[in-house]
Each structure stands twice: as C-alpha cells, then as structure tokens.
Amino acid sequence: MNESTTKPQLTPLLSNATLARVERLRLCPNRRLTNRTRGEHAVGSSGASIDFSDYRDYVAGDDIRYVDWNIFARLRRPYLKLYAHEEELHVVVLMDASSSMISEGKFERARQLAAACSTMALLGTERVSLFAGNDFGERPSMLTGCSGRPARRRVFEFLEGLEPGGDSPIDLSIAAALRRHRGRGIAIVLSDFLTTGDVSRSFNLLHSAGLEIFAVQILGPNEIAPDLTGDVRLVDCETGRTLDVSTARELVDIYHEHLTALQMHLATQCRRRNGRFESVSTDETLETILFDTLLRRGWIQ
C-alpha cells in the first residue's frame, strides 16, 4: 500500500518519503563552530563528557579530581585525564525572499531546501533560526530558538507562511539578520545572489559572527541560459529599472561568461571563509539536489 495514502503529508514543502530520507541525514560543517551551551558536538579535550580524549601534564591549579591515579601509581608522576567537550551548534537559514526569487520556482525551491536543512539540524539536536528578507529597511521575517524534533512543526509553518516580494538585496538581508542573531554555527544562505551589492562584506559578517557559510545559489533556467533575440528592454522585477539591450543573442554568450564569473567569485568568497558554495537550478529536482549534489559534495552525510 502506498505510504502517502496511509500517512498524512506533514508539510507540502517536502514529501513524506523525502522527509524520511532527510531525517536520517546531518549537516557536516568544516569547522566546529559551537556555542558554549551543552550540545552534541564534541569540540575539545577539556570537556565534561564521558568520552576520553587525551592526557596532559598536571600543572599547579588543576583540579586534582581529573588526575589519573592509576598512571600516577605506576609512573609516580601526576597526569590529568581529559574528556571531550560537547557543545551546541547553531544553524541559521538566511533566505532571500525578494521579488527576484518569485520567478521560475526559485522561492519554492529555497523554502524546500530550508525545510530540509532545518529538519536535519533539528533532528541533530541543533538550534535552528530562520530569517527571510523581503523589503529593504524592513525587519526580516524570522523564527529563532528552535531545537528538538517537536520544533519541526513551527519551522514548517513558518516556511509555509512566508510570502515572497520586496526589493531587499541579499547582502542587506544578511546584515539585517545578523543584527538579530547570536550564536555560532552554520549559516545556510539561500539566494540567487543576482545583486549589485558586495556579498564579500556580508560573508565577512557571517564569518566574524562565527558562522560557517553554506551558500546555495538558486537560479532558474532562463537565468542560466537566457533566450533573448533582437532588441529588448529588460525590466528589473524588483526595482523596475530598465536596461536596453540590442542584439541580445550576441550578448548571451557574454552573459554566460559573467554568470560563470559570478559563481566563481561567490565560491571563492565562501572558500576564503572556510565556507561552501553550490549553484543549483530549479530544473533539478529537490531529491537530486539533496541526495546527489549536496551529499556528494559532503555538505551532508
């Protein structure tokens, strides 16, 4: 019997089958950027967990409760026994909800990726925060302090309730979100990154805030390979600005070069900050992105 007929759909963003696969996956950050609060991420040898980590020489002032007396009895020298310290990791999902994300299903794909990543984080006992930037200068839509499996419902409802629109560029949205966020961990940035602003500054902010950057560029097919002919007047859907382009077909190749250069620039900017970058198309299915692209790149495991 088909599962969908027996089990109600938990969220329209993810099918039950996809959600079931997502629940078994975890985010894999390159660095252990964790918070001091106790969590499940082992961050060093001086922790208070039950997992043994290492030995070191005793120095004056050390708590003698951690001296390994068996070693002392054999060697007649005090050595301190160190245990791994597990801390909490904060996953921040920063979504671009401006008007540019409306077309070609980009915003829908961003919501699906946000839901999947949030699910992975919540089931990994991470703390999850979600920010969605719409209008420039306005307070971003946000959902903070989610942790644990029960918080999935809140996360899904928040994502389902998001409405795209507005003119806020992603760099300003990131800056606005960071003004309201505290905590180290992972910043998953979901945007098309088609902005005239300087994303390197935004990435610096994320990096300095102790967030490892997971940047996902979501593009539509017409943005990857625009099919333009003749003389056209391009209209920016966010700002309403126009740009006259003649013999657009001749410029498509140059456009493609510039798009590749932008993606390389974004990847470089992320790599410099120990981050990751991936560009996906809305042509690709969510399953392909999650279980093929991101899995093979080691974003999740």
Add this chain to the structure above:
Amino acid sequence: MNWPGFSTIANAWWLLLLIPLLVVYFLKLKRSRLEVTSLALWQSVINDQRVNSPFQKFRRNILLWLQIAILLLLVLAAMQPYLTGAAERATYLPILIDCSASMAAIDPQTGQSRLDVAKQQVTELIENQLPGQQLVLIAAHTTADQLTEFTGNRRILLDALGSLRVREVPGHLEEALRMTQALAKTVPVESAVLYSDGNFPERVRFALPFRVNYQLLPSAGSNAGITAFNARLASSRDWDVFLRVESSGDVTGQLELLHDGKAIGKQPFVLGRDESQRLTFRVESATSTSLEARLTIDRSSFDSLSCDNVAWLDLPAARPLRVFASPGLASFRHALTAMPGIDVFPRDNQLPQRSVPYDLVISDQAADESLIASVHLLVGVTPEDAAGLVEHASGLTRFLDWDRTSPLLRHVQLRDVEIADSVQPAAGINGGSFEERGYSILASGLNGPLIISKRSGSQQRFYLLFHTNRSTLEFRVAFPVLVANVAQLARQEASLGDVRSLQAGVLPPIKLKPDTEYVVTGPDRTTQQIRSDTTGEAAGITAGLAGRYFVTRDGLAELSVAANLLSTEETTLRAVDTIQFDEQSVSSSTQLLENDRPLWSTLTLLAFVGLLVEWWYFQRPSRLALARRSR
C-alpha cells in the same frame, strides 16, 4: 570593362530613406519589454569592454547593417541599373525586319527559317528593353509595313512580332528606310536596327539620316528555284516557253510543265553553285490558257526555299495586233501593213469603228484620243492638259536630244530629222512643268520638247508635238523603226508578243466590269475586297504570296491571276555584306547583338535574400536554447 548605367537615376533620392531608417533604428521604438529577475548581470554584460569595442558595436548593429544593405539594394534596383552592351540604347529605336521571300529559307541543321532566327533575336531585344525605351517594328519587303507604333509595351511588340509572316516577294530596303525616316520626323531617332539575311540590292538609293545597325542573319542551306517564266508567240498557235532555273548550291532535279493541269513536258537539270540553266518548251494553244511549272529537287539535294519551286504563266489567245491608224497617216499605215501579224483599221473604204477596242491607236486627230486602246501615238496633237505649256511657231527646228532607252525611241536615230514647225515652251514654262502634270519628255528640240509621254493606269500615250508630214522623219530610217517600236510596245501591253509571269507584291491593274465590287481570294485563303473604277480597272491588289488569286463576284469566279516570286536574288540567297547608301556604306555584323543587361531583378533578388537572412538572424534560436531543447 563596361560601367553600369542607370536608367532612372532620379530614384537615388530614395537613399534619403536611410535617415529615417537610422533614426527609427536607434530610437528603438519597437523595443520589446522583458522582465528579468535582476539587471545586475546584464548591466555587467553591457559594461563589458568587448561589447563596447568597435567590432562588437558592429556586430551588435548587424541587423542595422543588413537593413541598410537591403535599402541600398532596393534603391539601386529602383534606379534601374544595366550593364552596357552593344545594343542600341536610343529612346526611340526602329527595328527593321526583312521578311522577303529568302527569309523563309531553312537552315538544314536547325530546321529554323531565317525569319525565325530574326524573331528570336528581336524577342530578346524586346525582353531586355530598357525602361523608357520605345520600339517600333517595321517589316521590310518590296514595300514596308509598320507593325506597331513606337511603344514600350512588350506584349504589343511581341504580338506584332509573332504575327509577322514571310512575304514571297523580292526584298528592298528603300521603302522601309523611308518609313523610318518619316517616323524620325515625329520622334528623335538616332539609329535603327536591321535584321536581314542580306538578300537585297547592294546599292540602296537612300541618304541615311540615322545610323543603321545591320545584323546579318546566318546563311541557310542551298536552294534552287525558278527565276524566269516567259513565253513568246512563235506562230499563230505555238508558244515558245522559256524557264530559267538557278541554284545557290549543287543540286539535281527536274522541271515539269503542266498545261491546264496536264503534264506536257519534263526536263532534268544539274546545277552547280551559282549556276543557272535555261529550259525551253513548245506549247500549242490558240486560246487563252494557263501554264504551271513545278520544280522537283532530288532527295540527295537540299532545297531551303519552297515558294520558288512553282510558277504560273497565263497565256492569252493568239491573235493579230489590232491597230487603228488614222487614214490621214498614210505613211504609218503603209509601215504597219508591211509588218506581219497586224490588222490595220479602218480598212480601206470603211468607216472607223470607235466603240471597238484596239491594241494601238495612231492618229493625228485629237478626237481619236478617246478610242479604246492600251497604247496611243498621237501625231501633231498637243494634249489638252498640256495645251498651255507649249506654243507652236514657224521656223525650222530639229532634235537636240532624246531618251534612247525609251521603248518608243529604242534604236531610233533622230539626229538628221528636220521639222518645219517649231515647238517651244510657253513663257515661264520649263521641264518641271511637264513632270508636274505627269508627262515625261522623251525628245527635245532646239526650242523645247518634241515628244512627250504619259502613263495613266494601263494606258500609255505618246504625243509627237509636231506633225510628221511637216518633217523629214517619214523619209528617214528612224521612221519604220519608230513604228515597229510602238507596235512592239502595243504587243507587250496586249500580251501578244512576249508574255511574262507576274511577280508577287502588287498585281497590275486587271480589267473587270466597271464600278463593281469583287472579292479576291489569295493562295492562303485570305480575301480582300476590291472595287473596279469607272473604266473597269481594279488596281492595287496586294499579292504577298506566290500563287493563284481568284477574283469572284457574288460567289461566281470572274478570273484568276497568278503571282510568282521569280527573283534571282531571292532564289540564290545571296547575302550583301555591305550596304552602299548614297553617301555612306554600312557593314553587316554577324555577331549576335549583345543587349544591355538590366540588373534590377538581380538586385531585387539580392535584397530579398538579405531580407531572409535578416529574418533568420533575428529568429534563430541561441546555442544555449538549442542545447537546452536537446536535453
């Protein structure tokens, strides 16, 4: 290298359309709006140095360049350029097409007649007619026919050309050139094109007021034909029939003579190139009859012209010559009586019969001028219409000069003839006054004309302005010669001596009932209406084809007349390379007339191709779109 010319260079003003084209293009009034997610990338694309480089600017405006090229091509086409050829570019161009009998000669290789070849060349000339150029088609044969007016309408010209047929008559250029000269008085004609096989007299008595481009058509195959068909009365019942057969190449065949439809003789002949052979037959006939000669060429020989293979000759009934000689002219009567085959009237002791037709009237009475005869010789009579031109005076005179080629004065020596009565022109009268009234001066004395003649219709009248009994003419040898000449002339007019076949073209006047309508049916079944005049003569019957013409009235046959080609020039197909005009000569050109090549159609085609290229360039899918589609 020939630079192209332009027929309507004023259309270059259309180049001003480039201005609105450029303005409209750069204003981009028709730019379509397309919403994109972000202009960020596009802005960087536009700011790319390559896009703004000169070459990229050119590429960006390639559609504009295509549009400019299309406009230039269309404007050039509107200016109607042409590559200059050897053909005439005159605005008004007469085209003279020889359609004499030899133009029907067939080329054995192609099977085309020379008229067909001429039609092809003229058709090409008409098809490549330059804009604004007007042509007129003139058919040249014995006379000339204007087939069209000056027109640039190709359909009219081609229809007229298609209806052009060969006339089985000898070719002459004078009439066609005179017609062209007359047309040149209405429009400026600088030159004319003549298409001919060169089969016409080398000498053309015409002063050219324009240039003639003489296009000599290629020669045809060999030909043999009948060029002469005559008969002479040998006795009261027998006719000696003479035929001449000529050939332009080696040919063998035979000639058959039919008498009233029955073969009465057949003679073979063998002819080399430009050779002729005279064939003689004896035909016995006391009544009027018809002879037909048929030429048959052996199968081993080629005959390119068929219309000269048949000839007809109508023989009149053999009878004595009927001569009315005034009883007062005893010397004339005496001379006539001595000649055989002549009946002299009125007979002795008989009154003259004035209502009976004669063949010859010789009289010194002005009243006898009304007697019915084809030849009149009036002695000492001044014609009424020339009465004011001469005055009679006393005093001796004698002949000063005379026309020795005139049939009347042939072999007549008038030098020692003395005339008692002097004849002198009236005051203020000169030789031109006689010619104005239709008279020819055959002999002139010391003071003025002495013998004049006038032909009116079929009647020939000679006037001796002095009386022979007042001169020494009757005592000179010249007198019987003069009488014999006038008798021979009368025989010829009455067809009693030598009988010659009639040539096609215009038939001589024929005798019919006075003032009556007749229908003449030609060999090709075409008919023409004629009306005889008050004397019963019907003149001006057109006979463009060789064959028998039947004259009918109310459906009943009255008589028939046969017309023949009988032309040595036409049969031998001789070609004149150089035409000798009065003041200049024109050489032929055997090369095809190279027409001006209009380029407007090519340019229009190029413009259309450019339009298709622009459309394709504008509509072609991008490589990325193709790749995406293939996925």
